[in-house]
Amino acid sequence: MTTHPLRSQPVPNSWDRRGLPGWTYHSPALFDLERDHVFLNHWQVVGHVNDLPEKGDWITYDMLGERAVVMRGADGEVRAFHNLCRHRGARVVDGDRGQCRGSIVCPFHGWVYNLDGTLRGASQPTSFDSMDRAKFGLKPIEMQTFHGFIFLRFHPGPQADIADLLAPFDADFAAYRTADILPVATPYWSTELPVNWKSVRDVDNEGYHVPLAHPGLQDLYGRDYRDIFLSDGLNISIGRYGDTPGRLWSVRHYNRLSRARDHLPPHLAGAWTYYGLFPQIVFAFTPEGVQYYHEIPLGPGLTRLTGRLYRNPDESRQERLARYLAMRIDRDTSAEDQQLSIWSNESMKSSAFDNFHLSDLEWGLRRHHDDLRALLPVMKLDTPPPEDRMAAVNQEMLGATG
Numbered sequence: 001m002t003t004h005p006l007r008s009q010p011v012p013n014s015w016d017r018r019g020l021p022g023w024t025y026h027s028p029a030l031f032d033l034e035r036d037h038v039f040l041n042h043w044q045v046v047g048h049v050n051d052l053p054e055k056g057d058w059i060t061y062d063m064l065g066e067r068a069v070v071m072r073g074a075d076g077e078v079r080a081f082h083n084l085c086r087h088r089g090a091r092v093v094d095g096d097r098g099q100c101r102g103s104i105v106c107p108f109h110g111w112v113y114n115l116d117g118t119l120r121g122a123s124q125p126t127s128f129d130s131m132d133r134a135k136f137g138l139k140p141i142e143m144q145t146f147h148g149f150i151f152l153r154f155h156p157g158p159q160a161d162i163a164d165l166l167a168p169f170d171a172d173f174a175a176y177r178t179a180d181i182l183p184v185a186t187p188y189w190s191t192e193l194p195v196n197w198k199s200v201r202d203v204d205n206e207g208y209h210v211p212l213a214h215p216g217l218q219d220l221y222g223r224d225y226r227d228i229f230l231s232d233g234l235n236i237s238i239g240r241y242g243d244t245p246g247r248l249w250s251v252r253h254y255n256r257l258s259r260a261r262d263h264l265p266p267h268l269a270g271a272w273t274y275y276g277l278f279p280q281i282v283f284a285f286t287p288e289g290v291q292y293y294h295e296i297p298l299g300p301g302l303t304r305l306t307g308r309l310y311r312n313p314d315e316s317r318q319e320r321l322a323r324y325l326a327m328r329i330d331r332d333t334s335a336e337d338q339q340l341s342i343w344s345n346e347s348m349k350s351s352a353f354d355n356f357h358l359s360d361l362e363w364g365l366r367r368h369h370d371d372l373r374a375l376l377p378v379m380k381l382d383t384p385p386p387e388d389r390m391a392a393v394n395q396e397m398l399g400a401t402g
């Protein structure tokens, strides 16, 4: 058996097997706290530098009222800005992705920005008295890259710089050569579910449900699946495939076509691997390509599930076929998980729900809840404080623990 070189943190011998109380899945006031303390101040992945091959190429990323545009400048540099004209706040670009030729023109009144975000000029500039253009550039957003992937953070937060934070993933991402990957033909997917974002995470954060809920994955790698828990909200999961021909059509053909790339080390060849980052990002690799997926919370009971897919740059026909089959297995898995998320989320409003009773195999779920409670200790309370006291009670509890 090939084992991953990283050592994991062991699951404790005995632990409180409960998770977050049900009210945390539908409180609007808690959701507001999550916005500021879980999402906007933690690193979010928004794409890859190869999504922006040409000068003026851009992609956008909206989250909880903040709007980013990531653009490649005339100098070849990739930068992130608030997608917000300094005149009246309009979106300077509209859509998921596109290209600006030479300049960014705000669609509202025609203010013109250079591709590096500096203001070139307002329209009818004489209608403003003296205006210092240097003060009206698009506002930058903190941005860092990791093996080609672009991360940004809307507000300062508790996590380290991305290269330090993701250092435990460094060797594997280098082995997969993610700096060179290219977006696939339809690189972006998105769907909305009527659930709290944590119900999506709760399903994704454990492999205990795989044998029953995911016939495809179970057929592919159900005999050798492991979770590795690391510090700082990181985890790795590995499923090794190819030891049996496979019963299902897609798995059987995938097993036949998939070839380990020569440059992959033994612990990554013949495996599907998942690299998780708190609060809600997963990079999922097969030898044929990688996708990342994450949840964009839209409201306490509404979540956008979305991701981007990439392939190897020198893809053969056989590898492309294997990648399609992997995508097909993954699409089925995702549909199965979406149904489980809906059922999980519904339970949170039932009077019969007495909290979770978790298996050792669900330690990843519990760890995620612990990380959330460390940021927002009010989530430790079995009964919720009044909505209008949520922030104050959380602040008191933070003071008591700090």
Ligand SMILES: [Fe+2]
Residues within 6 Å of the ligand: 203, 204, 209, 210, 213, 214, 333, 337
């Ligand atoms: Fe699942």
